[in-house]
Amino acid sequence: MRDQQAFYITTPIYYVNDVPHIGHAYTTIAADVLARYWRLRGQDVFFLTGLDEHGQKVQQAAAKAGIEPQAHCDKLAPQFQQLWTRLDISNNAFIRTTDPLHKKIVQRYLQELYDKGLIYKDSYTGWYCTFDERFWTEKDVADGLCPDCKRPVERLSEHNYFFKMGQYQDRLIDHIKTHQNFVRPESRRNEVLGFLQTQKLGDLSISRPKSRLSWGIELPFDKQYVTYVWFDALVNYLSALEYKLPSPSVDRYWPASVHLVGKDILTTHAVYWSTMLMGLELPLPETVFAHGWWTVDGEKMSKSRGNVVDPFAMADKYGVYAFRYFLLREVPFGQDGDFSEAALVARINSDLANGLGNLLSRTLTLVERSAGGTIPEIPPLLDTETEEKLTAAGLDAFRLADSDIQEMAFSRALETIWQLVRAADQYLEIHAPWTLAKDPSNRMLLERVLYRAADSLRLLAIAIYPFMPSTAEAISQQLGINLDFNTPIPFRDRQWNRLRPGTKIQKANALFPRIQPQTGTLSVTGHAATLSLSQGAKSVSDTPSASQPTAGATAPTAAAAQVPTSAVPAQITIEEFQKIQLKTAKVLSAERVPKSEKLLKLLVSLGTEQRQIVAGIGKRYEPESLIGKTIVIVANLKPAKLMGIESQGMVLAAGDSEVRGLATFLEDVEPGTKVK
Numbered sequence: 220m221r222d223q224q225a226f227y228i229t230t231p232i233y234y235v236n237d238v239p240h241i242g243h244a245y246t247t248i249a250a251d252v253l254a255r256y257w258r259l260r261g262q263d264v265f266f267l268t269g270l271d272e273h274g275q276k277v278q279q280a281a282a283k284a285g286i287e288p289q290a291h292c293d294k295l296a297p298q299f300q301q302l303w304t305r306l307d308i309s310n311n312a313f314i315r316t317t318d319p320l321h322k323k324i325v326q327r328y329l330q331e332l333y334d335k336g337l338i339y340k341d342s343y344t345g346w347y348c349t350f351d352e353r354f355w356t357e358k359d360v361a362d363g364l365c366p367d368c369k370r371p372v373e374r375l376s377e378h379n380y381f382f383k384m385g386q387y388q389d390r391l392i393d394h395i396k397t398h399q400n401f402v403r404p405e406s407r408r409n410e411v412l413g414f415l416q417t418q419k420l421g422d423l424s425i426s427r428p429k430s431r432l433s434w435g436i437e438l439p440f441d442k443q444y445v446t447y448v449w450f451d452a453l454v455n456y457l458s459a460l461e462y463k464l465p466s467p468s469v470d471r472y473w474p475a476s477v478h479l480v481g482k483d484i485l486t487t488h489a490v491y492w493s494t495m496l497m498g499l500e501l502p503l504p505e506t507v508f509a510h511g512w513w514t515v516d517g518e519k520m521s522k523s524r525g526n527v528v529d530p531f532a533m534a535d536k537y538g539v540y541a542f543r544y545f546l547l548r549e550v551p552f553g554q555d556g557d558f559s560e561a562a563l564v565a566r567i568n569s570d571l572a573n574g575l576g577n578l579l580s581r582t583l584t585l586v587e588r589s590a591g592g593t594i595p596e597i598p599p600l601l602d603t604e605t606e607e608k609l610t611a612a613g614l615d616a617f618r619l620a621d622s623d624i625q626e627m628a629f630s631r632a633l634e635t636i637w638q639l640v641r642a643a644d645q646y647l648e649i650h651a652p653w654t655l656a657k658d659p660s661n662r663m664l665l666e667r668v669l670y671r672a673a674d675s676l677r678l679l680a681i682a683i684y685p686f687m688p689s690t691a692e693a694i695s696q697q698l699g700i701n702l703d704f705n706t707p708i709p710f711r712d713r714q715w716n717r718l719r720p721g722t723k724i725q726k727a728n729a730l731f732p733r734i735q736p737q738t739g740t741l742s743v744t745g746h747a748a749t750l751s752l753s754q755g756a757k758s759v760s761d762t763p764s765a766s767q768p769t770a771g772a773t774a775p776t777a778a779a780a781q782v783p784t785s786a787v788p789a790q791i792t793i794e795e796f797q798k799i800q801l802k803t804a805k806v807l808s809a810e811r812v813p814k815s816e817k818l819l820k821l822l823v824s825l826g827t828e829q830r831q832i833v834a835g836i837g838k839r840y841e842p843e844s845l846i847g848k849t850i851v852i853v854a855n856l857k858p859a860k861l862m863g864i865e866s867q868g869m870v871l872a873a874g875d876s877e878v879r880g881l882a883t884f885l886e887d888v889e890p891g892t893k894v895k
């Protein structure tokens with residue numbers, strides 16, 4: 220029985236019929252999060268992934284490539300291994316079912332079941348799908364097509380060996396009923412139970428005549444046959460424990476804690492594998508968790524559609540950790556989801572660049588400017604109320620997010636963790652340390668605010684580590700604390716106020732560069748509004764202007780206005796005024812334009828889109844003080860470049876040569892609202 224301290228997690232072993240895609244990356248990243256999470260909590264984790272190299276699919280792929288199946292596998296295997304390195308996957312072992320030791324173990328189990336009388340020979344006639352390598356019953360193929368892949372099926376009659384799976388039906392139903400966590404999520408558990416309770420479970424054909432398929436493990440009791448690829452593949456979860464570790468460790472790690480699988484291979488795991496284990500008198504895994512599938516831009520992902528997402532390309536283009544974050548944040552684990560680069564870019568910009576990344580850089584800038592680059596002492600609590608929210612968010616980032624991760628609710632866990640990002644941002648807003656710094660009598664509060672903001676980042680680094688290990692390390696290095704994630708993080712370090720005062724920070728590059736949305740990849744609405752001519756008119760048609768976000772031209776700011784005063788007519792008509800589209804915008808980030816006293820580069824949100832605006836308000840405002848503020852912009856100004864930086868709008872400000880104030884609102888107004 221598995222050691223109390225041990226945690227054994229597996230991914231499916233992937234067919235080597237083609238190069239890896241986002242589906243493979245998804246399961247493996249999720250498994251990596253669990254593995255890293257449990258290691259950080261001091262568990263002895265064994266994380267296994269690998270390749271399923273036998274069977275018809277691989278044989279066909281090799282034939283198509285004109286090479287021997289083994290050569291084909293040897294050629295493709297490194298691509299998977301390289302992908303796992305690229306995606307920072309921390310698997311402890313990588314199994315290939317063509318490993319001689321694996322083959323031996325499969326044969327040993329086959330022999331064991333045979334000797335027990337659980338495998339028998341019989342003839343079978345049925346509808347066979349070559350692609351899925353399986354027989355279907357008459358009623359399954361009413362239209363002559365495989366119900367799974369919709370390819371034509373053929374009538375086939377042959378002698379085969381069968382495993383007495385059917386005899387375990389009641390036991391399996393009972394096991395699922397009495398083990399709440401055996402099949403997850405709940406909806407999938409009900410599906411499996413429903414199937415088992417309404418249909419008779421037949422016996423399982425576990426052989427293929429060599430005349431039809433030669434690429435497989437030979438049956439030890441009949442050389443005319445190879446074993447069915449699933450019998451071979453499922454055994455990997457046990458065989459790896461016998462030969463992939465320095466010493467056989469079945470007792471230490473079995474039963475597995477979690478088999479992570481896609482929804483399409485739940486039956487093979489929950490039913491075939493479970494009954495095989497019953498036959499072998501071995502305990503069943505604790506959990507089989509089936510996740511959903513990704514579509515791509517709303518369509519099924521397939522080679523023929525040419526829309527297969529290459530995880531290497533995504534990692535190269537957007538960064539490994541942003542890609543990992545997106546896959547687990549975007550869709551609740553267990554449900555289907557849609558992948559699009561536009562959604563990925565939107566998440567990177569909002570959650571990573573403007574969220575976590577910005578919090579780090581603004582906090583460290585403040586520590587540099589107001590505390591000489593050193594984490595200050597933490598003075599006593601001065602104001603309980605405004606700290607309560609921050610304190611609670613910091614504790615939730617472990618208490619709540621922990622149970623979410625243990626439940627495999629990764630998206631919810633990240634959402635909870637990001638509450639801490641938001642709470643820390645708001646905390647800075649409320650206390651405005653850039654203002655506190657101006658008055659020495661505020662020193663204590665200033666130091667407390669800086670300490671707490673920096674300590675939030677320390678907690679965030681620990682909380683995000685399983686998802687984004689390198690990002691966590693970067694945060695910890697920039698904070699100057701160099702946390703060691705290779706050893707368990709003690710419970711006390713998940714508490715507040717464990718940052719050592721006096722630590723020298725090491726501010727470095729931004730964690731996540733903001734990504735310019737590409738033309739057509741983000742929804743762009745509400746630019747060139749056609750206005751009706753009646754007084755107080757509303758826009759009657761919003762024409763999306765796809766070129767807007769990347770078009771280059773100058774957008775002057777109020778303070779750096781382009782139009783000479785003399786050229787402005789004393790009076791304008793209402794029609795003329797209505798040509799100007801004013802909108803509310805929320806400031807997501809702000810930074811100084813290098814070598815300019817006056818210019819700030821703002822990233823603002825108009826709700827459905829984001830704009831970069833260069834505004835001449837830098838003498839009046841510190842960039843940090845603007846974040847989160849709702850301002851007014853001229854939204855249909857032709858884009859332009861200021862000091863080489865594109866500006867896509869203009870900020871409304873009071874004052875003439877000197878900025879006195881920014882137009883803003885008394886109420887909380889949604890970004891993107893029309894101003895008239």
Ligand code: MSP
Nearest residue numbers: 231232233234242243271452453480481482512513
């Ligand atoms: N070799 C078997 C597994 C044997 S495990 C003992 C197999 N391999 S596979 O390469 O075809 O699929 C591996 C995994 O990729 C499955 O879990 C499957 O659900 C997953 N995915 C394939 N396409 C996917 C998406 N479009 N989205 C998410 N996961 C997807 O089956």
